[in-house]
Amino acid sequence: MFPAENLRDWRGENVVDPEGDKIGELEAVYVDTVNDEPAFATVRVGIIGRHRLVFVPLAGATVSPKAVRVRYDKKLVGNAPGIGVDGELAASDEPSVFAHYGLPYDSGFSGARRLARR
Template sequence: MFPAENLRDWSGQKVIDPDGDKVGELEAVYVDTSTDEPAFVTVKVGLLGKRLVFVPVDGATVTPNAVRVRYPKKLVHEAPSIDPDGELTGAEEPKVFAHYDLPYTATTVGERRLGRR
């Protein structure tokens, strides 16, 4: 396994948890707008991938057939989600970070911290 450096190339691939359980399918990458570095991915979960949940990419690795995240499937499935056609609002951002016990620092007024790439 090696660090997941260019996650954009893995769109549509399987996402697994530390135990190798399938979490879902990688849909998109969200970057931290202050650094332009990948911060979260959205993963299609549920019947027919009708929900997109947010998963931090910190510590993610790539195997020959999947992206392995460091969070267990159950925690990921309970994460804040959006509809496949939805958008993460600025008001929802802190909830995504809080779900994974990650620190959240707001940007200037009116700006979001996460941006989809």
């Protein structure tokens, strides 16, 4: 996987699914607090005036000249748990983000949050 600081440089670029269909624009990167590696990104989806940020795993993501390609279908990502564009993911909502993609969830050290925005 690529370093988080490099992935943050992709903020505002398109996020596409395996077929190349645009999902939305990369908003932020969330790292796993256990290993400090990029784990999820938020993607801005919706229409003007009705945007929200949805979460998508970064495992297996690749970059091309103008897009980040994720391993998940546009419809699955579009239906993912999300937050408002000015919102913040609550620690209690983290398990649902992982569950949406069928990923195992364990809290961070001593029950701390698992995801941190970078």
